[in-house]
Amino acid sequence: MKPYTLFNKASTRGLFSGKKTRAAMGSLLLLSGLAGCSPLRLLQPGQRLLSRVKIEGVKKADPERLQALAQQKPNSTFPLPKLAIYQLGRKFYNPEKLQRKLDEDRTHYDQLIQAAGTDSVEVGKLLTKRERHTRRHQLALDKGNAIMRIGEAPVIYDSSLTQASADQMATFLKSKGFFRSGVTATDTVPTRLFSPFRIFTFRSPFHSEPRRVTVVYRVTENQPFHYSQLDYDIQDTAVARRVLLSLPQSLLHIGDQYDEEAIGGERNRIEDLLKNQGYYDFRQQYITLEADTSFAPTTVRLRTIISKPTRGEHHRLYTVRRVNFITDAGLVRFGQNRDTLIRDSVYYLAYKHKFSTRTLDRKVAVRPGEPFSQTKTQLTQRQLANLDMFRFSTVTYRRLRGDDAPADSTRGLLDATINASPAKKYQETSEFGGTYVAEKLGPFGNVRLKVRNVFGGAEVLEFGLRAGFEGQLNIAGQTNDDQQKSLLTTQLGANVNLVLPQFLIPWRPNRYLNQYNPRTRFNASYTYVQRPAQYTRTNVEGTLDYIWQRSTYHQYVLTPFDLSIVRTAAITDPYFALLQQLALTQNTPVLRSFDNLFVPSFSATSLYNSNDFNETRDGKYLRLFAEVGGLTRNLYRKQPVVLSLRPERSDRLKTYDFAKFTADYRRYHKLTPQTFFVYRLAGGAVRSLTATKTVQRGEDGKIIPNSQASQFLVPYDKYLFAGGSSSVRAWKPRRLGTGSYTQYQRDENGNETSERNYDLEQPGELLLEGNVEYRFPIYSFIKGALFTDFGNVWSLQKDPARPGAQFQFDKFYRQFAVGSGFGLRLDFSFLILRLDIATKVYDPTAPSDKWAIRRFSLREDQTAFNLGIGYPF
Numbered sequence: 001m002k003p004y005t006l007f008n009k010a011s012t013r014g015l016f017s018g019k020k021t022r023a024a025m026g027s028l029l030l031l032s033g034l035a036g037c038s039p040l041r042l043l044q045p046g047q048r049l050l051s052r053v054k055i056e057g058v059k060k061a062d063p064e065r066l067q068a069l070a071q072q073k074p075n076s077t078f079p080l081p082k083l084a085i086y087q088l089g090r091k092f093y094n095p096e097k098l099q100r101k102l103d104e105d106r107t108h109y110d111q112l113i114q115a116a117g118t119d120s121v122e123v124g125k126l127l128t129k130r131e132r133h134t135r136r137h138q139l140a141l142d143k144g145n146a147i148m149r150i151g152e153a154p155v156i157y158d159s160s161l162t163q164a165s166a167d168q169m170a171t172f173l174k175s176k177g178f179f180r181s182g183v184t185a186t187d188t189v190p191t192r193l194f195s196p197f198r199i200f201t202f203r204s205p206f207h208s209e210p211r212r213v214t215v216v217y218r219v220t221e222n223q224p225f226h227y228s229q230l231d232y233d234i235q236d237t238a239v240a241r242r243v244l245l246s247l248p249q250s251l252l253h254i255g256d257q258y259d260e261e262a263i264g265g266e267r268n269r270i271e272d273l274l275k276n277q278g279y280y281d282f283r284q285q286y287i288t289l290e291a292d293t294s295f296a297p298t299t300v301r302l303r304t305i306i307s308k309p310t311r312g313e314h315h316r317l318y319t320v321r322r323v324n325f326i327t328d329a330g331l332v333r334f335g336q337n338r339d340t341l342i343r344d345s346v347y348y349l350a351y352k353h354k355f356s357t358r359t360l361d362r363k364v365a366v367r368p369g370e371p372f373s374q375t376k377t378q379l380t381q382r383q384l385a386n387l388d389m390f391r392f393s394t395v396t397y398r399r400l401r402g403d404d405a406p407a408d409s410t411r412g413l414l415d416a417t418i419n420a421s422p423a424k425k426y427q428e429t430s431e432f433g434g435t436y437v438a439e440k441l442g443p444f445g446n447v448r449l450k451v452r453n454v455f456g457g458a459e460v461l462e463f464g465l466r467a468g469f470e471g472q473l474n475i476a477g478q479t480n481d482d483q484q485k486s487l488l489t490t491q492l493g494a495n496v497n498l499v500l501p502q503f504l505i506p507w508r509p510n511r512y513l514n515q516y517n518p519r520t521r522f523n524a525s526y527t528y529v530q531r532p533a534q535y536t537r538t539n540v541e542g543t544l545d546y547i548w549q550r551s552t553y554h555q556y557v558l559t560p561f562d563l564s565i566v567r568t569a570a571i572t573d574p575y576f577a578l579l580q581q582l583a584l585t586q587n588t589p590v591l592r593s594f595d596n597l598f599v600p601s602f603s604a605t606s607l608y609n610s611n612d613f614n615e616t617r618d619g620k621y622l623r624l625f626a627e628v629g630g631l632t633r634n635l636y637r638k639q640p641v642v643l644s645l646r647p648e649r650s651d652r653l654k655t656y657d658f659a660k661f662t663a664d665y666r667r668y669h670k671l672t673p674q675t676f677f678v679y680r681l682a683g684g685a686v687r688s689l690t691a692t693k694t695v696q697r698g699e700d701g702k703i704i705p706n707s708q709a710s711q712f713l714v715p716y717d718k719y720l721f722a723g724g725s726s727s728v729r730a731w732k733p734r735r736l737g738t739g740s741y742t743q744y745q746r747d748e749n750g751n752e753t754s755e756r757n758y759d760l761e762q763p764g765e766l767l768l769e770g771n772v773e774y775r776f777p778i779y780s781f782i783k784g785a786l787f788t789d790f791g792n793v794w795s796l797q798k799d800p801a802r803p804g805a806q807f808q809f810d811k812f813y814r815q816f817a818v819g820s821g822f823g824l825r826l827d828f829s830f831l832i833l834r835l836d837i838a839t840k841v842y843d844p845t846a847p848s849d850k851w852a853i854r855r856f857s858l859r860e861d862q863t864a865f866n867l868g869i870g871y872p873f
Contacts (some may be wrong), residue, residue: 039075039083039084039087039154040209040211040212041087042087042090042153042154043154043156043211047156047157047211048156048157048210048211048212048213049154049155049156049157049211049212049213050072050073050074050075050155050156050157050213050215051074051212051213051214052074052214052215053067053070053072053073053074053214053215053217054214054215054216054217055067055070055216055217055219056216056217056218056219057218057219057220057221058219058221059221060178060221060224061173061176061178061219061221062176065172066169066172066173066217066219069165069168069169069172070165070215070217071161071162071164071165071168072155072157072158072161072162072165072215073155074155075152075154075155076152079774079776079784079786080150080151080776080778080784081151082150082151082152083151083152083154084151085147085148085150085151085152086144086147086148086150086151086152086153086154087151088147088151089144089145089146089147089148089149089150089151090144090148092145092147093144093145093148095141098137098140098141099141101137102134102137102138102141105130105133105134105137106130106134109126109127109129109130109133110130112126113126113127113130146779149779149780150778150779157187157213157215159187162185162187162215163185165185165217166183166184166185166217167183169183169217169219170182170183173219173221175259175260175261176224176257176258176259176260177224177225177226177257177258177259177300178221178222178224178225179225179258179293180222180223181219181220181221181222182219182220183217183218183219183220184217184218184220185215185216185217185218186215186216186218187213187214187215187216188213188214188216189209189210189212189213189214223297223298224257224258224298225257225258225293225298225299225300226255226256226257226258226298226299226300227252227253227254227255227256227258227299227300227301227302228254228295228296228299228300228301229254229295229301229302230252230253230254230302230303230304231301231302231303231304232244232303232304232306233303233304233305233306234304234305234306235306235307235308235313236306236308236313236314236315238314238315238317238410239274239279239306239314239315240306242273242274242277243270243273243274243304243306246269246270246273249269250266250269251265251266251269252266252302258291258300258302263289263302266289266304267284267287267289268284270287270304270306271283271284271287272374272375274315275372275373275374276373276374276375276376277317277371277373278317278318278319278371278372278373279315279316279317279318279372280316280318280372280397280399280412280414281309281315281316281318282315286306286307286309286315287304287305287306288304288305288307289302289303289304289305290302290303290305312409314409314410315410316409316410316411316412317371317410317411317412318371318372318399318411318412318413318414319369319370319371319372319411319412319413319414320366320367320368320369320370320371320372320413320414320415320416321368321369321400321413321414321415322347322368322415322416323345323346323347323364323366323367323368323415323416323417323418324346324347324349324415324416324417324418325346325347325348325349325360325364325418325420326338326349326350326417326418326419326420327348327349327350327353327354327355327360327420327422328350328351328352328354328420328421328422329419329420329421330419330421331351333351336351338350338351339351339352339353341353341357343357343358343361344361344367345367345368345369346361346364346367346368348360354422354453354456355389355453355456355457355458356456356457356458358457359457359458359501359502360458362501362502362511362514363380363383363384363387363501363514364380364418365377365379365380365383365514365515366380366395366416366418372397372414377395379515380395380418381393381394381395382517382552383514383515383517384418384420386517387458387501388423388452388460389420389422389423389452389453389458390420390421390422390423391421391422391423392420392421393418393419393420393421394418394419395416395417395418396416396417396419397414397415397416397417398414398415398417399412399413399414400412400413400414400415423452424452425451425452425453426449426450426451426452427449427450427452428447428448428449428450429447429448429450430445430446430447430448431445431446431447432444432445432446435468435470435471439471439486440469440470440471440472440486440487440488441471442468442469442470442471442488442489443468443469444466444467444468444469444470444491445466445467445468446464446465446466447464447465447466448462448463448464448465449462449463449464450462451463454498457500457501458501459498459499459500459501460497460498460499461496461497461498461499462495462496462497462498462499463494463495463496464493464494464495464496464497465493465494466491466492466493466494467491467492467493468491469488469489469490469491470488470489470491471486471487471488471489472486472487472489472531487531487532487534488532489529489530489531490528490529490530490531491527491528491529492527492528493525493526493527493528494525494526495523495524495525495526496523496524496525497521497522497523498521498522498523499519499520499521500519500520500521501518501519502514502518502519502520503518503519503520503546503548504520513548516548516549516550517547517548517549518546518547518548519546519547519548520544520545520546520547521543521544521545521546521547522542522543522544523541523542523543523544523545524540524541524542525539525540525541525542526538526539526540526541527539527541533572533574533575534571534572534575535568535570535571535572535575535594536568536569536570536571537566537567537568537569537594538566538567538569539564539565539566539567540564540565541562541563541564541565542561542562542563542564543559543561543562543563544559544560544561544562545557545558545559546558546559546560553608553609553610554606554607554608555606555607555608556604556605556606556607557604557605557607558603558604558605559601559602559603559604559605560602561600561602562599562600562601562602562603562627562629563598563599563600564597564598564599565596565597565598565599565653566595566596566597566599566715566717567596568594568595568596571594579591579594581746581750582746582760584750585746585750585752588760588761588763589716589719589763590716590760590761590763592643592713592716593716593717595643595651595654595716596651596652596653596654597653597654597655597656597715598653598654598655599629599630599655599656599715599717599718600629600630600631600632600633600655601627601628601629601630602627602628602629603625603626603627603628604625604626604627605623605624605625606622606623606624606625607622607623607624608620608621608622608623609621609622611668614827614829614832615668615676615678615871616670617668617670618668618669618670619668620665620666620667620668621664621665621666621667621668621873622663622664622665622666623662623663623664624661624662624663625660625661625662625663626659626660626661627658627659627660627661627718628658628659628660628689629656629657629658629659629660629715629718630655630656630657630658630689631657631689633655633656633657636655637653637654637655639692639693640692640693640694640695640708641654641692641693641694641695642694642695642696642697642703643694643695643696643697656688656692656713656714656715657688657689657690658686658687658688658689658714658715658718659686659687659689660684660685660686660687660718661684661685661686662682662683662684662720662767663682663683663684664680664681664682665680665681665682666678666679666680666873667679667680674776674777674783675774675775675776675777676774676775677773677774677775678771678772678773678774678775678873679770679771679772679773680770680771680873681769681770682767682768682769682770682791683766683767683768683769684720684766684767685720685765685766685767685796686714686718686719686720686765687712687714687765687796688712688713688714691710691711691712692710692711692712692713693708693709693710694707694708694709694710694711694713695707695708695709712797714765716763719763719764719765720763720764720765720766720767720793721733721734721736721737721761721762721763721764721767721793722734722736722737722762722764722767722769722791722792722793722817723735723736723737723762724866725834725836725866725867725868725872726868726872726873727769727789727791728769728771728789728790728791728817728819729787729789729819729821729836729838729864729866729872730789730817730819730820730821730838730839730840730841730863730864731817731819731840731864732758732759732864734761734762734763735758735759735760735761735762736762736791736792736793736817737762737764737792737793737794737805737817737845738762738763738764738792738793738794738795738802738805739792739793739794739795739802739804739805739806739807739812739815739844739845740804740805740811740814740815740844740845741802741803741804741805741845742756742804742845742846742847743756743757743758743760743762743845744756744757745757756847756861758860758861762793763793764792764793764794764795765793765794765795765796765797766793766794766795766796766807767791767792767793768791768792768812768816769789769790769791769792770789770790770791771787771788771789771790771872771873772787772788772789773785773786773787773788773823773872773873774786774787775825778824781826781827781828782824782825782826782827783824783825783826783827784822784823784824784825785822785823785824785825785836786820786821786822786823787820787821787822787823787836787838788818788819788820788841789818789819789820789838790816790817790818790819791816791817792812792815792816792817792844794806794807794812794815795807814844815844816842816844817840817842817843817844817845818840818841818842819838819839819840819841819864820838820839820841821836821837821838821839821863822836822837823835823836823837825871831869832869832870832871833867833868833869834866834867834868834869834870834871834872835865835866835867836865836866836868836872837863837864837865837866838863838864838866839852839853839856839862839863839864840852840853840862840863841853
């Protein structure tokens with residue numbers, strides 16, 4: 001007998017079964033639970049939760065600076081709901097149990113220490129263990145368990161901190177010239193809050209909550225004060241003359257708004273000015289600035305006063321009498337004096353002279369007979385450190401007193417001593433590890449040997465060996481089930497570098513260039529790559545680089561000679577057939593990457609980077625690179641160039657002319673000490689300078705009739721690519737593009753199928769891409785990131801076989817691929833491990849619906865997992 005029901009069978013399934021219905025019921029239960037979890041339960045009687053902080057009335061002042069002065073801020077809700085996480089961890093927090101474990105551990109280890117007796121080694125180990133255990137329990141007692149520490153404890157409103165914040169804001173406004181400003185603070189209770197989750201507990205979504213507080217700081221700025229007159233009161237005439245001559249560089253100008261930060265900067269400027277002109281013992285304490293606002297409304301008369309020294313009527317001007325350079329500081333040999341060499345009036349002292357005094361003399365900016373200069377002192381230390389010859393170097397000064405001092409009280413003499421402790425001549429470093437790329441795990445090892453001062457002129461000679469296995473995606477993609485998407489590649493390499501601490505040029509360089517840390521670098525390298533069942537390639541390269549630094553953050557590299565020879569030692573028949581099929585059916589230049597090439601070029605690089613290794617500063621990065629190659633090919637390579645259908649090792653080296661330019665700009669905005677907003681814009685273009693006349697040779701070794709052609713060819717390695725862990729992260733490395741052209745899989749007969757090909761490399765001649773990333777802390781050394789990437793590559797030549805691949809001004813902006821995702825970073829200071837999970841949002845190469853986010857899944861053709869070392873940019 002069937003049970004009686006008021007609903008028919010179809011109706012019952014519609015109400016209580018099905019995935020959508022169960023998901024809706026689960027969401028309803030979750031929302032009901034969230035509605036019932038209120039952070040107000042964490043409050044004690046009489047406490048109130050700070051809900052919001054507002055600053056009103058700011059018109060000309062900096063609102064961000066004022067906001068930072070608020071000593072209490074509400075719990076953060078983006079990108080993580082910190083208060084909700086804290087509340088979740090509170091459910092598992094048991095302070096009584098933690099205290100009991102702490103006491104038990106202390107008692108346990110005290111007994112073990114007592115039993116160890118006089119065994120100092122065992123006692124030391126037990127003390128270390130006790131400290132580690134008790135520290136962990138004490139941390140949990142003081143700051144909560146791990147979940148609570150990821151979150152934030154509720155911010156309990158404190159009216160005294162609100163008043164202190166208002167006072168600090170008022171002080172800040174006055175320091176910026178708002179002398180008639182005022183700041184008041186009020187704390188109010190929201191009378192009408194909207195909480196939509198309350199409807200799931202059958203309560204009104206509108207309610208009032210007396211235990212939540214909104215603090216409003218009301219700022220009254222009034223008119224700011226500006227400088228109407230700048231006066232100087234300097235009793236020392238020599239100092240006055242120098243300061244008045246430097247007024248064009250002053251940070252203060254008539255008409256500017258009063259600003260105590262600018263006044264502090266002006267004091268620093270005057271101090272640096274005088275210290276660089278011989279005033280060795282001048283201090284900032286001699287400088288005072290007085291502001292007078294009594295003359296006219298909203299105006300300030302500012303007087304700069306430089307007082308006399310405590311002894312005497314004039315500040316003393318010091319000259320360097322002698323410079324001693326100890327090149328083996330820290331070394332002591334009893335009963336033996338250091339030998340002395342003199343070059344350009346500088347005394348070089350050492351038990352055994354190992355460094356060329358000519359080389360060292362170029363790095364010494366402190367010279368006898370010249371006035372003391374703080375800038376030259378720092379420049380000398382920096383240039384010696386850049387040599388990489390010394391563990392440390394210092395410059396100290398000694399005043400001459402008594403009979404050695406000059407009779408003129410306004411003059412003084414200094415003896416400078418440069419102490420430099422040599423570094424080890426030989427330094428070996430080794431690195432072993434593993435990589436996980438293209439779903440393949442591969443070990444690697446690097447060994448480097450650095451030899452300092454090889455020829456006595458502070459040269460650095462480096463040898464390097466590297467070997468490893470690394471997973472790589474199939475360069476030609478996957479065309480059938482028999483082809484693997486990724487392979488474990490064997491990579492072997494060796495290189496040697498010789499760095500000279502000056503420019504190697506036919507004429508004698510000017511001493512002026514030494515302040516830019518000029519270096520000449522010779523480099524030679526050899527690379528061997530073998531992919532099983534596919535090919536073997538070798539690359540020999542030699543370069544000559546001139547390197548110099550315009551400033552601490554700005555470096556230039558000029559490479560007048562860059563010569564490389566690329567050869568394909570072997571290529572298997574099946575793989576060659578695959579490459580040939582791709583070249584014929586899809587017009588991809590992958591086959592030409594296996595040509596035997598001779599690539600001569602010269603290039604220039606400008607690199608500006610004001611950030612550090614861990615990217616913890618508010619900084620900028622700009623890299624500009626330009627390269628021109630193959631200009632001399634007509635001298636040794638006749639046209640037409642013979643293109644073999646099957647590249648052989650015996651083929652003559654081919655040379656193509658080309659020009660390439662790339663730019664990479666990055667901006668790091670430091671929002672708080674541990675949160676950053678970072679964006680990156682990059683682009684580039686590569687183009688053949690002239691057409692190359694070609695003919696094709698068949699597999700029988702004969703020229704194919706009527707195969708003459710004129711093509712704009714570029715060496716394959718010079719093309720531009722998009723996609724990967726440092727580019728658009730939702731796409732595989734070098735697999736994004738080109739333009740809106742869609743690649744499809746091919747069957748064994750070369751016929752196009754309906755299945756898309758996501759694995760074929762996409763070389764382009766024009767690259768445009770960008771990234772936006774928000775970085776924030778999660779817990780301890782664990783950091784998080786939310787990011788969006790966009791970009792693509794295009795061809796500059798029209799290609800009927802690839803519709804949509806060519807760059808067009810009226811279409812390119814609709815061909816940007818977009819991907820977004822979330823990242824985790826393990827920041828160990830010396831090493832940063834990164835996992836970025838990115839999914840495609842907009843795919844311009846999709847044949848129909850280009851909004852890929854509508855097809856979201858964790859499949860590899862939709863979502864990419866990127867493992868890496870260091871930040872992506």
